[in-house]
Amino acid sequence: MLARLAVALGLLLAAGAAQAQDAATLKSSMIGQWELSTTERSKTCVVTLKADAAQAPQGMKLELEPGCATALPFTKDIAAWTVKGLDIVRLETSAGDAVIDFTEVESGIFEGLRANEGVYILQNLAAARSLAKSMDQMIGDWSMVRGSGRVVCGLTLTNNEAPTPDNYEVYLKPRCDSQVASFAPKMWRLERGALLLIAPSGETWRFEADDNAQWRKSPDSADPLIMLRQ
Known part of the structure; x- marks a missing residue:
């Protein structure tokens, strides 16, 4: 019985020491x-x-x-x-x-x-x-293309503050295809490494950077939508 109590006490002390170490590590970092x-x-x-x-x-x-x-x-x-x-x-x-x-x-x-x-x-x-540098690099003209290379829309990301805090204005160029035109995003922002395009309705398209320095709409699909710098 005493042996079991000693083991239990040892485990509690070890757990307490590990917790203290974790807190100390965080504090130091x-x-x-x-x-x-x-x-x-x-x-x-x-x-x-x-x-x-x-x-x-x-x-x-x-x-x-x-x-x-x-x-x-x-x-x-x-x-x-x-x-x-x-x-x-x-x-x-x-x-x-x-x-x-x-x-x-x-x-x-x-x-x-x-x-x-x-x-x-x-x-x-x-x-x-x-991250701030990355946001600056996003400002300018972009093309939306399908995986086949067909251009479906042009858009401009600006650094103009949108009415909704922490977002910036985006403008679509004429002659976008119906899917993008009906989505009609008005705002954009970077969030944890992803590019978000946001419509007035609140609908959001999320694009993630891939290994080819381009942005692919997530979740991916057989006919992906890709954003390329013009």
């Missing part, structure tokens, strides 16, 4: 510069997470770049950061209250939700700036 933004980066703020203890209970120091409170007003309440549980990165007030909690959804990309505001993204600053 967060040290550095991050971009806090709306989902499609129309509003951004650079946050530097530090390893030094802050005045907030159990929190650590951080720095917000000038202009953060203007771009993202809720950031004016942020005084420190910490890791809660195994996988929650918390930006908190000086009293230790949560301003926003983030969880990792992809490697190096964290999502947090604020009630009545929406989702915010926290990601490595270098990766975020690489």
